[in-house]
Amino acid sequence: MAHGQAELKRLSEDEARSLLEAIRWPNGPVCPFCSSTQFVNLKSRAGLRHCKECRKQYTVTVGTVMERSRVKMWQWVYVFAAMAASKKGISSHQLSRELGVQYKTAYFMCQRARYAMCHGPDLPKLSGTLEMDETYVGGKPRNPGEVREKMPVVVLLERGGRARGLVTCDVTANTLRKHVTTNADMSSRFMTDESPLYKTTGKKFAGGHETVTHSQREYARGDAHSNTAESYFSLLKRGVYGTYHHVSPEHLHLYVAEFDFKWNFRKVTDTERAHEVMRMVEGKRLYYRTPKAIQAGK
Ligand SMILES: [Zn+2]
Structure with a gap:
């Protein structure tokens, strides 16, 4: 064994x-x-x-x-x-x-x-110091002049811990709030950039909401930064652009699931991580047929 x-x-x-x-x-x-x-x-x-x-x-x-x-x-x-x-x-x-x-x-x-x-529903909530950020991924044209759609990806993650990425249809305060209420323990500290989209949601965190003003090059004031979220995105993009060259918008959530998985199990050995994938193969047959439903259910 x-x-x-x-x-x-x-x-x-x-x-x-x-x-x-x-x-x-x-x-x-x-x-x-x-x-x-x-x-x-x-x-x-x-x-x-x-x-x-x-x-x-x-x-x-x-x-x-x-x-x-x-x-x-x-x-x-x-x-x-x-x-x-x-x-x-x-x-x-x-x-x-x-x-x-x-x-x-x-x-x-x-x-x-x-x-x-892909993780199932009912995951334990993320807690501690949380960072949240959003970016656009995908859509690298294969031929000059070809236009490809970029999709918004939002990540909520624990500093030094687990991450939950989500491919969304839009970047609105409502979408971001839903991702937070599904995944965050509200006693946490919340760190984001200065985007007004996080304002209302930020007020609900008992640990407070701190923002970093990227536009003023104020990248790190004390420990108020979203550098972890930025490393998550750079890793995801390196995979999507460097290895996969092109990921279509309807499949992007699978690549995000792959990167979340690797991020969340980054501290175990390669063999243990492989065993974990084999443990997760069960009960996924239905999901395979209804990926849209999982997205909508988040
Ligand atoms: Zn039986």
Whole structure:
């Protein structure tokens, strides 16, 4: 079970299946349809089980982002490991070469891995000293003269802690307020730039609202700064522009989820981060089909 980062990319099909099973089912297989732990191993295919309660058949991929794909399990583990380890993101072209699969397949796997990295609802609120900032991402034209749409991305993050990025349709006081009320513990200290958009929301923080006036080059007055939010954005942009070259507006939220995930797990080893992705593959199948709904639900 103790695979290093490099070994995760060299697993046999059986080893990859065992690893995924051990991570998804630490206490033994659980039926994804009825949650029963009563099963029989079927001999027709490795990893195939028959549920004694609901009588359905399942493998470790049922109910996960890996479901109904012809991709091998070792290839999934490879992609999870490669994506978890890359600081700036990894391109589907590179993965396609490394895995010997078509670009289309590699792209599909990367998008599924990003879905796995999306967090679910009901997360613990962010607290302490919080920074919030907004920027515009995407839309680098591939050909001269081509116009591409940039999308607003808002980030709320804990200084020295977790981050929640959000792709939005607009940058209004209302949109920013919603992101704050969903994600912030209101006893926190709140740090933003001097934008009037944060004024009303800022007043609700028991820890106070401090602003930095970028226009006057007052970047850091004491510890009133939003430098953490700025590093978050520079990392995100380096990935979007440097590695992915182009991200369409409708897929940008997946890249933001990938960067949030890496930011939030930056203090663990690459192997632990890869295991975390494998832990998050469950229950994402529905999300994959309704990305718009998740966005709207935020
Ligand atoms: Zn069952």
